[in-house]
Amino acid sequence: MINFNFGDIFKNLGPFLSNNWQAICLVIMVALYFSSKSDYSTLKKNMDIMSESYEEQIAALEALHLEEIKRREDALREYEREINNITEEYERALEDLKKGSEEEVENYIRDFKLQPDKLIREIENQYGFKYVE
Numbered sequence: 001m002i003n004f005n006f007g008d009i010f011k012n013l014g015p016f017l018s019n020n021w022q023a024i025c026l027v028i029m030v031a032l033y034f035s036s037k038s039d040y041s042t043l044k045k046n047m048d049i050m051s052e053s054y055e056e057q058i059a060a061l062e063a064l065h066l067e068e069i070k071r072r073e074d075a076l077r078e079y080e081r082e083i084n085n086i087t088e089e090y091e092r093a094l095e096d097l098k099k100g101s102e103e104e105v106e107n108y109i110r111d112f113k114l115q116p117d118k119l120i121r122e123i124e125n126q127y128g129f130k131y132v133e
Contacts, residue, residue, distance in 0.1 A: 017024065111119040120131045 108119060111122075123129075124131060
């Protein structure tokens with residue numbers, strides 16, 4: 001078994017450190033500099049990779065946003081076209097209804113003057129009450 005006498009080691013190490021402390025500090029500083037320099041290069045590489053990734057994500061989001069805007073504009077155009085079609089159909093149906101009502105009124109007036117018996121039968125059939133003179 002090896003026995004170390006720490007008292008003797010510190011006794012010999014003390015004068016060596018006091019005589020060479022500047023050189024020892026210089027070696028420690030150079031070692032720290034090179035070890036931290038490699039850490040900074042790794043950090044810079046990681047930062048560059050993250051920046052590229054963020055830029056790609058931003059580009060993808062911008063493309064999605066443009067596509068969404070295009071789809072929204074297409075949907076609005078389709079909505080406006082459908083509204084215009086429905087409005088036109090409504091106006092045509094309203095005109096047909098007015099025309100039909102005017103024709104019916106004219107037919108009733110004509111029947112009242114020319115064929116009152118036919119008009120009486122229609123009213124009785126339509127509404128279910130009897131004509132009384």
